[in-house]
Amino acid sequence: MGSLPAKKISQLILNLKKFYNIETLVETGTYRGVTTAWAAEHFRSVITIDISLEYIKETQSSLASQTTIEYIHDDSRSALIACMSRISGNALFWLDAHKGGGYFGQDDDCPILEEILAIHKFENDYIILVDDARAFLFPPQPPFDHTKWPDIALVFDHLNLLGKRFIIIVEDIIISLPLKDKEVLISELHAIYDKFR
Numbered sequence: 388m389g390s391l392p393a394k395k396i397s398q399l400i401l402n403l404k405k406f407y408n409i410e411t412l413v414e415t416g417t418y419r420g421v422t423t424a425w426a427a428e429h430f431r432s433v434i435t436i437d438i439s440l441e442y443i444k445e446t447q448s449s450l451a452s453q454t455t456i457e458y459i460h461d462d463s464r465s466a467l468i469a470c471m472s473r474i475s476g477n478a479l480f481w482l483d484a485h486k487g488g489g490y491f492g493q494d495d496d497c498p499i500l501e502e503i504l505a506i507h508k509f510e511n512d513y514i515i516l517v518d519d520a521r522a523f524l525f526p527p528q529p530p531f532d533h534t535k536w537p538d539i540a541l542v543f544d545h546l547n548l549l550g551k552r553f554i555i556i557v558e559d560i561i562i563s564l565p566l567k568d569k570e571v572l573i574s575e576l577h578a579i580y581d582k583f584r
Contacts, residue, residue, distance in 0.1 A: 394558050394559075394560070395558060395579065395580075396557055396558045396579075399557070399576065400479065400516070401429060402579075403479070403514055403564070403571075403572070403575065404429065404430070404479065406568075406571060407477045407479075407512055407514065408476065408477060409477045409478060409479050409514070410430060410431040410432055410476055410477075411430060411431070411432040411433070411434065411475075411476065411477075411478045412426040412429075412430040412432075412433050412434075412478070412479045412481060413433075413434045413435075413467070413470065413474070413478060413479070413480045413481070414426065414433065414435040414436065414480075414481045414483065415436045415437075415463035415467065415480075415481070415482050415483060415484035415498075415502055416436075416437060416463070416482070416483035416484035416485070416486070416518075417435040417436065417439075417442050417443055417446050418442055418483070419442065419445065419446065420435075420442075420445065420446030420449055420450055422481060423435045423446055423450060423456060424449075424450055424453070427450065427453045427455055427456050430455075430479075431455060432455055432457070432474075433453075433455055433456045433457070434456075434459065434470055434474075435456060435457070435458055435459070436461060436463045436467070436484070437459075437460065437463075437484070438461065438463070438484070438496075439460075440460050443458050443459075446458070457470075462498070463482075463484040463498050463502055464498045464502060464505065467480075467505040467506060468505045468508065471505070471508060471509055474509070474511075476511060477511045477512040477514075478509065478511065478513050478514075479513070479514045479516070480502075480506050480513060480514065480515045480516065481516050481518070482499060482502050482503075482515065482516065482517045482518065483517075483518040483519070484496075484498055484499075484502065485498065485499055485519065485522065485536070487531050487532060487535065495532040495535040495536070497522075497535050497536045499517060499523075499537065499545075500537055500542070500545050503515065503542075503545040503546055503548075504545065504548075507548060512565055513564075514562070514563070514564045515546065515561075515562075515563040515564075516560050516561070516562055516563075517542065517546075517560065517561035518559070518560055520539070520556045520559050520560060520561045522536055523536065523537060523538060523539040523542050523561075524539050524556075526538075542561065546561070546563040551565060551566050552564065552566055553565070553566045553572060555572070555576075557580075
C-alpha cells in the first residue's frame with residue numbers, strides 16, 4: 388500500500404544492505420512499481436511479485452530500461468517458495484501484497500502469514516520488512532474486511548517462529564532481522580532518528 392523510497396527508513400535499509408552484503412531484494416505487491424524502481428537503483432537483483440497482471444505489465448513498461456528486475460505474475464505465497472532457490476547470498480524481503488477495500492483490489496487478501504512462513508525456509512541471513520503495520524495494530528475499518536487481516540501478535544509470532552528474530556516497528560513498517568544483530572539495528576536507528584518519538 389505504500390512505497391519504500393518515500394520513507395526516511397530507506398536510508399536504514401541501505402545501511403543494513405551494506406552490513407549484510409545483500410544483493411537481492413524480493414518484493415511482494417508490485418503495484419505501480421515505485422518501490423521496484425527504487426530497489427533497482429540500489430540492489431543488483433530485484434524480484435517483484437504481484438497477482439495482478441495489469442500492475443506487472445504497467446511496471447515492466449515503465450521500467451523497461453532496467454534489466455535487473457525479474458517480474459513474477461503469481462500469488463506471492465507460492466511464488467516466494469519457487470524463487471528461493473534462485474537467490475544466492477543474503478536477501479531483503481519487502482512484503483506489501485496485502486490488498487482490499489476496493490482501493491488495492493476488490494477482495495481483501497492478506498497473505499502475510501504464509502509469506503513469512505515461506506521466507507523462513509530461506510537458508511541465508513534475511514531481513515523482512517512488512518509495510519502497513521497500522522493495519523495489523525488496529526483492525527482495518529470498512530470497506531476493508533478486517534476478518535481477513537491477522538493482528539499484530541499473530542504477525543509477530545510468525546516472524547519469530549524460530550525464536551531467533553528481533554522485531555520492531557518503525558515508520559509504519561515492521562522490521563525483522565536476526566536476533567544476533569539487534570544492537571546493529573538499534574545503533575542504526577539511533578543514528579538516523581535523533582530522538583525518541
